[in-house]
Amino acid sequence: MNRRDFVKIATLSTGVLSLDSSLVRAAEYGAGSTLAEIQRVKNPGKLSALEKKHAPLIRLPEKILPGQPFDLQLSVGQTLHPMSAGHYIDYIELYIDQQPAGRCELRPGFNDPVVSFRLRIEGPAVLRVREYCNLHGLWETRLDLQPG
């Protein structure tokens, strides 16, 4: 192998390793978090029907203080997504600054797609909420949080 071939292989390897890190993170929680494409709202001012039904919603208290606990409520859909045997939300998960911070698995017939977590953050953080619909795939909403 000459130097040119080595550089080409190294470049190809880098390309493979630089897969969208969000896809890799989607697999961190194991079963159900496959390498599915993550869907997000494209234009917040004009949601499609699928976006209205699947984009995770994040509800926060009006005031969040650094280091103080607060309750975060996550839900799926502007009107709650169905939870029937054939069409349901499999799980809702939370990441804080790209670290897994919580996950709730749901079951049709028992749960609505609404979960809560009590959190405590020390400073600015990026929240990512993901949910997985058995028919419509993986969806994410991101929120930059600034306590204080």
Ligand SMILES: [Fe+2]
């Ligand atoms: Fe769905």
